[in-house]
Amino acid sequence: MKIGIVCYPTFGGSGVVATELGIGLAGKGHEVHFITYKRPVRLTTFHANVFFHEVTAMEYPLFEFAPYETALASKLVDVIRFEKLDILHVHYAIPHAAVAYMSKQILKSKGIHIPIITTLHGTDITLVGTDSSFAPVVEFSINSSDGVTAVSHHLKEETLQTFQIKQDIRVIHNFIDFSRFRKTNKDHFKKAIAPDGEKILVHISNFRKVKKVEDVVRIFEIVISKVSAKLLLIGDGPERNSMEELCRKLNICDHVRFLGKQEAVEEILAVSDLFILPSQNESFGLAALEAMACEVPVISSNAGGLPEVNIDGVTGYVCDIGDVTGMAKRCIELLEDDISLAKFRKNAFSQAKKFDIHEILPQYENYYLEVISKSQL
Ligand code: GMT
Secondary structure (H helix, E strand, O other): OEEEEEOOOOOOHHHHHHHHHHHHHHHOOOEEEEEEOOOOOOOOOOOOOEEEEEOOOOOOOOOOOOOHHHHHHHHHHHHHHHHOOOEEEEEOHHHHHHHHHHHHHHHHOOOOOOOEEEEEOOOOOOOOOOOOOOHHHHHHHHHHOOEEEEOOHHHHHHHHHHOOOOOOEEEOOOOEOOOOOOOOOOHHHHHHHOOOOOEEEEEEOOOOHHHOHHHHHHHHHHHOOOOOEEEEEEOOOOOHHHHHHHHHHOOOHHHEEEEEOOOOHHHHHOOOOEEEEOOOOOOOOHHHHHHHHOOOOEEEEOOOOHHHHOOEOOOEEEEOOOOHHHHHHHHHHHHOOHHHHHHHHHHHHHHHHOOEHHHHHHHHHHHHHHHHHHOOO
16 A cells, blocks of 8 residues: 555654554555654654655745644645555644645545545543644544544543544554564663662653653652662653752652653663653553563553553552552552562563554554545545
8 A cells, every 4th residue: 555644753652653653564565655844753764665755834924833734735735646645644633634634625626535544642632632722623624534543442432522523433552563672681771770789660751741750750759768769761841840850859869860862762661670650641651561562560540541551450550640659659569579570570561462563553454445445535
């Protein structure tokens, strides 16, 4: 198939999933065209079947904001027509689903049919999509897509409760590439971080409020009162400064390292003992899955789709959102019991295997074929 993919090219989970999906599909012989404003961050190496079309919105003194949506729609029309794409897959409803609809209508006026699939990732439905400045467009463009997928059952249910949806929503979970995410021996790195054999706790996110990084720090403060440990905080975002201040206030800076944005997170996960994800909202929790693939158990909140990924009492523990004491207690229990920790590590890996890219990719391929065969001009 010739597949167009539209996504945010930055570090966000939706962009990561879209890019890995495109690379995976190209590896299976499909021709994949990424259409977005910047080269996706995970698209670092050359792939024979992968093409990238950069969208540039023209600057003009009249425009306070360059009209990206119009430029993207025009680029989509051009690429779909010239490259003869079979299907367009847009990730994150805002604004991509609406732009895809616009390009579909333009192409229709020229006698060209392009089926559109929209994948919902979370905040496009929850935090952002429900805002009255977006909601009518989100609802309309979901209903106008030829196919719609959600990355968890929870997100599907939330979408159906939030909007008047006439479409069937297919759940296709996020996935993991084990050729990259697996436990490798990084003992030299472990020694540098935890020279006295301390346990290593890790959190990876974009440091937005919704991730509750403050809870991570407060959990850790309780943990180190019982267990000798280090906390690695990976990523960057609006909460980073206040979290540095909080660590100073709590006098725990010697035990906490802020590592900023990192490319090779699998190397950090390889030396970690527990992954902490206490989010307020989380449609899936790709970062938790990446940890589990590297045999790191997860202590998480029960937000959104997290319980579909992290199984309470098996791959880690799932506590109520905001239950800092409960999460800290679970961390301590596991860190003090090497036998349980080893068992949870194995369980985390087995659960991650269910989301192996080789299992999930065919679900997308079959869905593409299904949508292509049932949609018409
Ligand atoms: O969670 C983020 O901050 C990034 C966000 C995004 O839209 O890129 O992630 C969402 O999509 C990911 C990939 O499907 C999911 O794993 C995340 O759970 C989801 N985030 C939220 O629902 C808050």
